[in-house]
């Protein structure tokens with residue numbers, strides 16, 4: 158089992174491994190913004206519309 162956790166962005170359901178807090182630069186840029194959807198373009202997020 159690897160160390161996998163959820164992206165630190167509230168609305169993002171992507172998983173992050175290692176010491177990264179966010180799955181993408183997009184999530185890190187939007188960390189203080191509660192958008193309707195995550196804009197990271199990852200399939201985990203775009204599929205849950």
Ligand SMILES: [Zn+2]
Nearest residue numbers: 169195197202
């Ligand atoms: Zn995401």
Ligand SMILES: [Zn+2]
Nearest residue numbers: 164169180184
């Ligand atoms: Zn994310």
